[in-house]
Amino acid sequence: xxxxxxxxxxxxxxxxxxxxxxxxxxxxxxxxxxxxxxxxxxxxxxxxxxxxxxxxxxxxxxxxxxxxxxxxxxxxxxxxxxxxxxxxxxxxxxxxxxxxxxxxxxxxxxxxxxxxxxxxxxxxxxxxxxxxxxxxxxxxxxxxxxxxxxxxxxxxxxxxxxxxxxxxxxxxxxxxxxxxxxxxxxxxxxxxxxxxxxxxxxxxxxxxxxxxxxxxxxxxxxxxxxxxxxxxxxxxxxxxxxxxxxxxxxxxxxxxxxxxxxxxxxxxxxxxxxxxxxxxxxxxxxxxxxxxxxxxxxxxxxxxxxxxxxxxxxxxxxxxxxxxxxxxxxxxxxxxxxxxxxxxxxxxxxxxxxxxxxxxxxxxxxxxxxxxxxxxxxxxxxxxxxxxx
Numbered sequence: 001x002x003x004x005x006x007x008x009x010x011x012x013x014x015x016x017x018x019x020x021x022x023x024x025x026x027x028x029x030x031x032x033x034x035x036x037x038x039x040x041x042x043x044x045x046x047x048x049x050x051x052x053x054x055x056x057x058x059x060x061x062x063x064x065x066x067x068x069x070x071x072x073x074x075x076x077x078x079x080x081x082x083x084x085x086x087x088x089x090x091x092x093x094x095x096x097x098x099x100x101x102x103x104x105x106x107x108x109x110x111x112x113x114x115x116x117x118x119x120x121x122x123x124x125x126x127x128x129x130x131x132x133x134x135x136x137x138x139x140x141x142x143x144x145x146x147x148x149x150x151x152x153x154x155x156x157x158x159x160x161x162x163x164x165x166x167x168x169x170x171x172x173x174x175x176x177x178x179x180x181x182x183x184x185x186x187x188x189x190x191x192x193x194x195x196x197x198x199x200x201x202x203x204x205x206x207x208x209x210x211x212x213x214x215x216x217x218x219x220x221x222x223x224x225x226x227x228x229x230x231x232x233x234x235x236x237x238x239x240x241x242x243x244x245x246x247x248x249x250x251x252x253x254x255x256x257x258x259x260x261x262x263x264x265x266x267x268x269x270x271x272x273x274x275x276x277x278x279x280x281x282x283x284x285x286x287x288x289x290x291x292x293x294x295x296x297x298x299x300x301x302x303x304x305x306x307x308x309x310x311x312x313x314x315x316x317x318x319x320x321x322x323x324x325x326x327x328x329x330x331x332x333x334x335x336x337x338x339x340x341x342x343x344x345x346x347x348x349x350x351x352x353x354x355x356x357x358x359x360x361x362x363x364x365x366x367x368x369x370x371x372x373x374x375x376x377x378x379x380x381x382x383x384x385x386x387x388x389x
Contacts, residue, residue, distance in 0.1 A: 035204030038104035052248035088161035106268035108261030150223035330374035
């Protein structure tokens with residue numbers, strides 16, 4: 001298959017360009033219906049997209065917005081789904097339909113993806129315990145009332161409109177109709193009449209109908225105590241960044257076997273086919289002044305111009321790496337010139353600027369090259385990291 005490359009040089013605050021896609025096959029029309037599990041997809045036309053700062057000043061919050069879809073904040077996500085003429089019922093259903101079509105059933109097991117911005121941009125998957133909070137954030141941002149559901153061994157959120165509470169389950173793709181076959185039931189109605197659940201379809205369009213599944217799903221709903229109007233809010237997250245001179249963010253449509261989470265992604269059906277690994281690269285020009293945009297601390301270095309030692313003694317430079325995406329590995333490459341035996345060059349990494357982990361030191365004279373893999377500092381089951389120094 002022939003590959004094509006397209007380059008745009010952007011010199012204004014907003015810039016629009018169009019890419020003509022040839023042929024009659026794309027990712028969407030080779031994809032199975034979106035269901036409870038990850039969909040199958042036979043073809044992906046995209047290889048990668050790179051956004052790089054080739055200028056000499058930092059760029060604040062640059063982003064690529066394909067086909068008008070801006071998912072950088074909760075408000076932007078809701079604004080792309082909800083229109084001013086919608087009533088509360090239409091808002092609730094539109095956001096539920098949108099959300100369940102943009103995720104599949106998996107989780108990192110630390111709820112880092114419970115925030116809907118991270119779920120849509122960083123992960124693309126949720127378990128019920130993550131999903132019900134992400135959906136609640138969407139409804140809440142559209143000024144709808146939400147409350148926590150109470151099924152056993154499951155997690156749901158109810159939304160209020162038309163004078164009553166309704167269960168719209170984004171994880172298991174469930175709505176239950178009342179006996180009028182029009183009104184969407186709430187959990188209290190399902191508790192009172194299990195047939196409302198037994199006669200619906202759970203686990204998405206790709207799951208076959210099974211009597212055992214219907215009975216099991218209904219058995220989760222038996223809570224008859226008070227239902228308070230409350231649902232926790234995850235810490236806010238935005239896909240925000242400052243792209244410094246020499247820094248580039250690359251989105252890729254393939255994976256390198258890296259992920260964040262306590263359970264191997266291979267345990268979720270077909271999950272590896274949807275886990276992609278991008279790259280945030282930073283290569284400051286140490287021969288000029290622009291590298292200073294990336295330095296957060298300097299000691300005993302020249303106050304301006306190129307990167308060089310100022311005076312004698314020990315010199316330190318600390319560079320910050322910040323990413324809107326969870327970091328699952330890294331690499332540092334650097335070259336030094338070591339002239340005297342008493343001189344020492346070393347590289348260290350910190351997550352709090354107090355505790356430093358030395359990852360490399362040079363002990364030979366002349367040109368010294370460092371090439372350090374940092375993957376061990378970002379183990380899959382460790383804390384979700386979005387930056388380091």
